[in-house]
Amino acid sequence: VxxxxxxxxAISTSPxxxxxxxxxxxxxxxxxxxxxxxxxxxxAIRTTRFTALSWLPKSLYLQFHRAANVYFVAIAVISCVPWVKAKWQPKVMTVLMILLAQALKDLYEDLKRWRDDKAVNTARVGRFKPSASTFKPTFWRDxxxxxxxxxxxxxxxxxxxxxxxxxxxxxxxxxxxxxxxxxxxxxxxxxxxxxxxxxxxxxxxxxxxxxxxxxxxxxxxxxxxxxxxxxxxxxxxxxxxxxxxxxxxxxxxxxxxxxxxxxxxxxxxxxxxxxxxxxxxxxxxxxxxxxxxxxxxNSFPPPSKTSELERFLNNCVLCILSFLLSVSVYFALASRWLSQAQDRDPLYQVFLKYLVILYPVLPMTLYIAFEVLHLIIGLQIEMDDQMCDKETEAYANARNTSIVEELGQVDFVFSDKTGTLTANEMRFAFCCVGTVAYGPFLPDPRAGLPAPAVDRAVQVIRDGSGPHSAEVRKFFEALAVCHTVKVDEDGTCQGESPDEVALVEAARSVGVAFEARETSGGGRSIHRVRAPWGVQDHDVRHVLGFTSDRKRMSVVCATPDGGALVMTKGADNVMEKLVTEPLPHEANVALAAFSRQGLRTLVVARRRLSPAEYGAWRAQWDEAGSAMNGRAAKLE
Incomplete structure (x- = not known):
């Protein structure tokens, strides 16, 4: 096929x-x-980084990871020393403004998280009250x-x-x-x-x-x-x-x-x-x-993110600070050597005075401008009409603006699978039944012609005496039974995977239509299929869902003799190891041809179990299904 x-x-938590x-x-x-x-x-949940008590201390602690902030605070402290003889008020006020501006930015972003948390925690759900025999609206947090x-x-x-x-x-x-x-x-x-x-x-x-x-x-x-x-x-x-x-x-x-x-x-x-x-x-x-x-x-704490540009800026600041320290040391030594006064200041005082004199080389407003730009860019993202979902009219939400400049440095975008970048709409294209390939099942959009393979498959299915009729019937019957698709009242198919919906609709297009799924006693499921040879009710006793480890999906249908019919579809590299006979050469050629066209491929197979085989398997299945430890491994 x-x-x-x-x-x-979000927040990493311990249970x-x-x-x-x-x-x-x-x-x-x-x-x-x-x-x-x-x-x-x-x-209740909480995804905020701070509380009312921890906001300012934690924000200041994070800010002191920046070398420039440590330098500015050091200069403000040194300027307060009397023998430095410098005006300390401008320096102290500027440092306080820098730290407060960055702390307010952190608070602004955390308030948005708090607002989202509040909306979730105060959402309502119906909770049953046995005394009143009714459902009462209750906050999620309760x-x-x-x-x-x-x-x-x-x-x-x-x-x-x-x-x-x-x-x-x-x-x-x-x-x-x-x-x-x-x-x-x-x-x-x-x-x-x-x-x-x-x-x-x-x-x-x-x-x-x-x-x-x-x-x-x-x-x-x-x-x-x-x-x-x-x-x-x-x-x-x-x-x-x-x-x-x-x-x-x-x-x-x-x-x-x-x-x-x-x-x-x-x-x-x-x-x-x-x-x-x-x-x-x-x-x-x-x-x-x-x-x-x-x-x-499965969530993680809101991280304190640092962009590559900020790391580069920190490195530049460290280089400038190294230069300032070197120049201050040089000037202090030179002043000490050239000065002939008897009451000259100690060397360390001269060094600190030069450090205060030269501090404007590294502007204090550098990081303020940096944070203001982050806020402006974040607001632009949230108001950008091109980043608005047309169906829900929801705009992008910049939950953290610390690394927005990283978006402008993206060169390549990698996707894990096609569904991420496509509409995730699957269509049945080709199939190979036994040694015969059928297709394409896709209509020609340019010529407006129907799919040529549909009429051919319908003819083979109706011609019960043909050399391949039995195999083609079994193939499309498996597509119509081996799934978990649900048919709505209007005939629309809804399923866990678009692959399954495409396969069921392909079977319907050739006359093997899945009509309904009904429950029977004991939790059994009846799949009703209407085909040219009549209406059949398949008694599905077990559904083995697709997992990343199994890479296949199976249904086990009970047969009148007490046995079972197993229908399976899965990845070709897995199914080849499970079939009793190797795939025909023509089928391998068809698989290779389908893959070269960029199509997703599956292998469909079926097997009958005798009453004894089915009974032994069911006993093992029930035992594994009731296990409290390692159930998934036992079911595999």
Missing amino acids: AMTTTTSQ ATTHHVLIHLTREGASVEPDQASKNYPN VAVGDLLLVTKGEPFPADTLVLASADPAGTFYVATKSMDGETNLKERAAPAIVRTALDAEVGAPGAVNVGREASAACRQAEVASHVLNLGLTVELEPPHPSIQDLDCSVAVSGHGSGAPFGLSSVNFGLRGHELQNTSWVLGVACYVGDDTKARL
């Missing part, structure tokens, strides 16, 4: 908790072991571990939240993670299967907890929250750590089933800063708050 893209125009935490959800609310209610604002939160579409999660229920009957929801990883594509998440099953049993029918359209949305949400508390959930949390992908936690439902813990992973969480999309609302319990959240553990 080959695809192409379309080109388009507050270092041990496992248990959250018990009951009809009366939540209880946490050990108790976490020691802070007034458990979920959210604590164990709180049952309601997050609606378009809102960010205020804490690392374990989602327990969703407006979607399947329990799935999508989050935008661009605030954390810069990715514009949505990520699919889901409530734990054991909780969905228990909720269905609590209400009496699968998906019944989400019905009742005649009631208001607030009533339905409060009803779901009450049902969640009735389940008697116990959530065990591992100590907080920075790894975003590793969340080895578990949940047990004491009121239903055996009460055995069910393993959780990152797909069940909405992390702080993730924005809810494509789902009306989700209900979850706050698990990590404040400095224990992934966003905080």
Whole structure:
């Protein structure tokens, strides 16, 4: 498979908790072991560099990293000595003005950080009150571990939240993670299967907890929250750590089933800063708050940045100071040697007098002009219409103006991947099934002609007796099943990755259309595919998501005989090591040709598992999924 893209125009913290935490959800609310209610604002954040007490001392300490400031203060002190016989008032006042101006600049930038912190800490989220059976608006800063939160579409999660229920009957929801990883594509998440099953049993029918359209949305949400508390959930949390992908936690439902813990992973969480999309609302319990959240553990303190120009300026100042010291020493020695007076001043006094006389060689206003220019350039950046996002009408925010001149010294810009500099829109271009290549699937924009490969693929698929019909059918069937794409009511595909959306739409263009994904008992997922040979419901029991280590994505579909059908797509260099037979020569030639055109390439494969093979694999999978330590490695 080959695809192409379309080109388009904080604080490092230590976790507050270092041990496992248990959250018990009951009809009366939540209880946490050990108790976490020691802070007034458990979920408040602070990204400022200073406090009211530390602003001036810390700012002065940072300023004395500049050699010129040390020199100016030394001159002001020396001028106050009586035998120097110099006017100390101008020098002292000038030094104080320099230090105060730089301190005020630091305060101005820190106040902007404080303003941003306040906006975040005073944002509101719905918190469930069991006594009133309703959600009350609560400041983010007041959210604590164990709180049952309601997050609606378009809102960010205020804490690392374990989602327990969703407006979607399947329990799935999508989050935008661009605030954390810069990715514009949505990520699919889901409530734990054991909780969905228990909720269905609590209400009496699968998906019944989400019905009742005649009631208001607030009533339905409060009803779901009450049902969640009735389940008697116990959530065990591992100590907080920075790894975003590793969340080895578990949940047990004491009121239903055996009460055995069910393993959780990152797909069940909405992390702080993730924005809810494509789902009306989700209900979850706050698990990590404040400095224990992934966003905080992966941020760094606001640094005291120094630009290359300032380093160069400091070096120039050191050279000038060395010159002044040398000249002052020379003049002092010469004056001592030439003077014949009996009451001549000591040598060190003569040296200090010459040092004060020559200090204007290094102007005190040098750094004031330097800081004023920084402020002016920062204001210009924030008011620049060419740096305004046309969609959100948001202007650039110069949070630190100390190194703005570095922007003018950039010669090369390196990007980690194409999606960073493009619209991240993928289109299906070519494919090679077995030994036969098909393509291009892209229409000719200049001639206005449709893609020639579409009609050819449709003809091969409909001609069931052709030599390659079976292989082509299986290929496009895998594209229509092996994914986590969701189809909206208007038929629009939404997925975690634009690659998956492009593959699903390519299968639809040749007549193998993915229509819907529905949940069944036990947390199973049914992928409904309409094709020329009929409508098929694929019983997807397991989804093995793409990771940077695996470099592939798989789905395991149950078959009527008790076995399973595994469909996998992934990077060609990884898949070549996993297939039972080497890729045909024609396929390798096609891969090389696709790569030379700058296309992204994938290999798609499938395998049937016998009932015995599937049973053995599933036992290992369930055991690894419930592990509390090293779960990710065991699942790999």
